Amino acid sequence: xKYILLILLSFNLFAADATLKIEKDVEQRTRIALIDASGVxxxxxxxxxxxxxxxxxxxxxxxxxxxxxxxSNYLLPVVKSKDYVLKYSLSQQTGTKLMIxxxxxxxxxxxxxxxxxxxxxxxxxxxxxxxVSDINNVLKYSDISWINRYVVFARYTTPxxxxxxxxxxxxxxxxxxxxxxxxxxxKWADDKQKNIYYSAxxxxxxxxxxxxxxxxxxxKIISSEGMLVCSDISKNGSKILLTMAPEGQADIFELxxxxxxxxKITNFNGIDVSGKxxxxxxxxxxxxxxxxxxxxFKKSIHSSSVSQMVYHGRNNNAVDAHGSQIVYSSRExxxxxxxxxxxxxxxxxxxxxxxxLTTTGANQFPRFSTDGxxxxxxxxxxxxxxxxxxxxxxxxxxxxxxxxxxxxxxxW
Amino acid sequence: xxxxxxxMALTLTVIIITGCSQxxxxxxxxxxxxxxxxxxxxxxxxxxxxxxxxxxxxxxxxGTFNSSSDGFQSIYFDFGDYSVSSSxxxxxxxxxxxxxxxxxxxxxxGNCDEFGTDEYNYALGLKRAKAVKDxxxxxxxxxxxxVIISYGESNPVCSSPTDSCYARNRRVDLRLVK
Numbered sequence: 001x002k003y004i005l006l007i008l009l010s011f012n013l014f015a016a017d018a019t020l021k022i023e024k025d026v027e028q029r030t031r032i033a034l035i036d037a038s039g040v041x042x043x044x045x046x047x048x049x050x051x052x053x054x055x056x057x058x059x060x061x062x063x064x065x066x067x068x069x070x071x072s073n074y075l076l077p078v079v080k081s082k083d084y085v086l087k088y089s090l091s092q093q094t095g096t097k098l099m100i101x102x103x104x105x106x107x108x109x110x111x112x113x114x115x116x117x118x119x120x121x122x123x124x125x126x127x128x129x130x131x132v133s134d135i136n137n138v139l140k141y142s143d144i145s146w147i148n149r150y151v152v153f154a155r156y157t158t159p160x161x162x163x164x165x166x167x168x169x170x171x172x173x174x175x176x177x178x179x180x181x182x183x184x185x186x187k188w189a190d191d192k193q194k195n196i197y198y199s200a201x202x203x204x205x206x207x208x209x210x211x212x213x214x215x216x217x218x219x220k221i222i223s224s225e226g227m228l229v230c231s232d233i234s235k236n237g238s239k240i241l242l243t244m245a246p247e248g249q250a251d252i253f254e255l256x257x258x259x260x261x262x263x264k265i266t267n268f269n270g271i272d273v274s275g276k277x278x279x280x281x282x283x284x285x286x287x288x289x290x291x292x293x294x295x296x297f298k299k300s301i302h303s304s305s306v307s308q309m310v311y312h313g314r315n316n317n318a319v320d321a322h323g324s325q326i327v328y329s330s331r332e333x334x335x336x337x338x339x340x341x342x343x344x345x346x347x348x349x350x351x352x353x354x355x356x357l358t359t360t361g362a363n364q365f366p367r368f369s370t371d372g373x374x375x376x377x378x379x380x381x382x383x384x385x386x387x388x389x390x391x392x393x394x395x396x397x398x399x400x401x402x403x404x405x406x407x408x409x410x411x412w
Numbered sequence: 413x414x415x416x417x418x419x420m421a422l423t424l425t426v427i428i429i430t431g432c433s434q435x436x437x438x439x440x441x442x443x444x445x446x447x448x449x450x451x452x453x454x455x456x457x458x459x460x461x462x463x464x465x466x467x468x469x470x471x472x473x474x475g476t477f478n479s480s481s482d483g484f485q486s487i488y489f490d491f492g493d494y495s496v497s498s499s500x501x502x503x504x505x506x507x508x509x510x511x512x513x514x515x516x517x518x519x520x521x522g523n524c525d526e527f528g529t530d531e532y533n534y535a536l537g538l539k540r541a542k543a544v545k546d547x548x549x550x551x552x553x554x555x556x557x558x559v560i561i562s563y564g565e566s567n568p569v570c571s572s573p574t575d576s577c578y579a580r581n582r583r584v585d586l587r588l589v590k
Contacts, residue, residue: 120457160567166458178461182566185530201566204519204559204589216459226538227562229531243531248542248560250535271539273531287532294532317532329529364529408566409530 030139033062033079033105037070037089045090048125048170052132055374057394058141070099073108080105086135090127095119098127102135112138122175125168142393146369146412150193151376151387152186153410162408164198166213169376169412170400171387177213185229185409190237191370197221197230197240208242222255222262232276232284232321241265241275241284252286254301265301276321278349285309285321285349296328298349309351318364322372324349327357329364329377344377346392357390365410376412378402479569483510484586487544488579491525494539496547504544507586508551517589518553520544522562525578530564537562544584559589 034049046065053059062082068074070089079085082105091097095118102112114134116127129147136144151167163179164186182201189195189210200207206228211218222228226245231252233240242253242262252266252275265284266272271294274287278298285298288306294317296310310316313330320327326349332341342362347354357363361381368375373393379386385407386399480486485503487496496504511518522537541560549555570577 156566159569160563162566175458175460177459182563184566201561201563204561206561213458214456216461226541226560227534227564229534231531243535245538248538248545250538271532271535273535318529406526 029060030058030084031060031062031082032084032086033064033066033082035066035068035076035079035085035087037068037087039089039091041065041067042090042092042124044172045124045128048128048172049086049088049132051170051398051400052129052147055147055389055391055396055398056132056136056141056144057391057396058136058139058144070101073103073110075103075105075108084111084139088131090124092121092124096121096124096127098131100131100135102138123168123173125170125172129168142373143371144373146371146374149370149412151410151412152188152196154184154186154198154408155405156408157405164196169387169389171402172400178211187230187233187411189233197233199228199230221257222260226250229273231274234277234281239281241277243273243275252284263301266299266306267304274319276319276326278321278326279324283349285319285326287317287319296326309347310345318366320366320368320375321349322368325368325372327366327368327375329366344375344390346375358388363388365407367410367412369412376410378407378410480585480587482514482586482588486583486585487540489540489582489584491527491578491582492536494536494543496543504547504551508548508553511548511553511557514588516557518548518558519587519589520558520560521567521585521587522560523567523581523583523585524565525581526565526568527578534562534564537564540582540584544586 032053034046036046043065050061053061062079066076066079068087070087075085085103085105087101087103089099098116100114101110103110112135116130118127126148133145133148147169149169151169152164153167154162154164156162160182162182162184163176164183165174165176167174184199184201186196186198189197194214195210195212197208197210200209205223205225207223208221208228208230209218210221224244224246226248227243227250229243231241231243238257240255240257242255243250244253245251249269251264251268251272253262253264255262265275266286268288268290271289272286275284276286278285282302283298283300285296287294288297294315295308296316296319297306298309299306310328310330313332315331316328318329326347328345329342330345332343342364343359344357344363344366345354346357357375361379363377363379365378366375373391375390375392377388379388379399385402387402389398484507487500487503490497520541522541524533524537538560541562545558545560548558568581570580
């Protein structure tokens with residue numbers, strides 16, 4: 001009995017959802033206050049700074065939007081109880097400029113000072129992310145540079161049409177980079193985020209392109225009858241996992257990008273999709289209906305044996321992986337139509353240490369950050385949708401509202 | 413006994429929540445001070461491409477995408493299913509007759525309702541298109557005349573939140589390739 005209680009309590013403990021806030025290490029996190037010295041106060045920028053500090057897991061940020069002077073070392077008594085004070089000044093008269101000063105709250109000693117400038121106004125959120133990530137590094141905390149990255153996603157516009165967009169992780173910045181036609185499944189092709197893969201469904205056969213997001217130059221990689229998706233990319237970018245159907249049957253293939261030679265990895269007369277490299281990239285996890293419903297399986301690239309990974313849920317149709325970590329979405333209600341509960345679970349390639357990450361709503365499209373420390377996902381609850389983030393180490397979670405059109409696929 | 417177990421579990425919980433301490437580092441005032449702009453990596457402007465201007469290959473989006481065209485009849489499927497039901501056999505026969513009146517290739521477009529996620533839904537749509545292709549082949553149509561593609565949930569003909577509406581989206585549309 002006591003072991004059952006222990007397991008149940010421990011299992012629920014790790015559910016890090018927006019509705020279940022776990023304030024880990026509250027006493028240990030660095031307390032920081034923000035003092036806005038901008039000529040024109042920008043509340044959105046203040047909120048983005050707050051989000052950045054929070055999701056880092058390293059800071060306990062003061063919720064008060066203090067106003068003050070940038071260059072003075074005088075600090076209000078109310079902020080002297082913090083560990084640090086960030087003074088900043090944002091200007092968007094021409095482009096976007098940001099100046100920051102990080103002071104020790106106890107004696108006003110300047111710890112860090114820096115200025116940032118970009119020629120456009122709409123990329124303002126990236127300056128907040130860059131500043132917080134720099135402060136995080138100066139204080140020698142574990143890296144959070146993932147907050148500087150673009151998110152790329154496709155969304156439906158009208159029946160048979162879609163567009164591909166870039167966003168910052170908060171979705172305060174959004175830009176359409178491809179519109180018109182049916183262009184789907186965008187995926188970052190490199191760590192530097194200069195190129196994406198995407199599938200164009202605009203002819204008789206889907207075509208996979210690799211496109212430079214700065215020049216628009218694109219290269220046709222491969223085409224396939226039926227469907228074609230780039231599901232994952234090896235660490236060095238030389239190989240990609242594809243779901244394609246050259247003979248009308250969706251299976252997972254590994255393509256050598258340079259030589260264009262491909263290897264068929266799965267061979268099943270049903271549905272095999274969403275291949276993701278795990279461990280040392282000699283194995284994959286994937287979604288298959290070989291048991292009659294969508295579930296998560298794993299196999300070696302070089303052998304035919306397949307192992308079931310998940311033994312719960314009625315429909316586990318989305319998966320992502322980073323090294324030995326695996327996250328998947330599991331349907332836990334029985335409605336054929338209408339709202340269903342989909343929760344995210346974290347497990348390992350060995351199938352051990354499985355734990356829930358969400359507790360409410362329909363949580364789908366889980367995607368690991370490049371360092372595996374944070375998971376992005378889309379949450380649908382009631383009539384609203386949000387983009388969510390879960391910091392696996394600190395259990396901090398954030399939700400940003402999404403409005404409008406349905407997201408088809410997302411990557412970051 | 414139960415009370416003791418609960419106390420043990422709560423103790424474990426507190427230990428896990430507390431974790432390791434992580435103190436704010438004490439740094440020198442001059443560390444990291446500089447005034448250079450360090451945002452070059454995000455300053456570059458990305459592209460904005462409008463593929464409407466390029467046109468669409470082979471008339472894939474000719475404006476008749478919400479149902480079968482050229483006299484064909486769409487084939488409908490049960491939820492999550494990709495087998496052609498007996499109630500659709502008459503439509504398969506009628507579609508076969510239309511195929512036999514033309515020399516064109518036939519394009520089969522698999523579609524799904526909205527209850528699935530990204531890749532899986534596209535594979536489900538493909539299985540439906542493949543099932544209709546196999547039915548046409550069994551009626552004597554040459555496989556080489558048939559092209560299949562899945563549009564997943566991207567091409568709904570109905571958007572109301574009703575069962576009958578969802579059923580209309582679980583379909584394969586047929587068209588002549590022109």
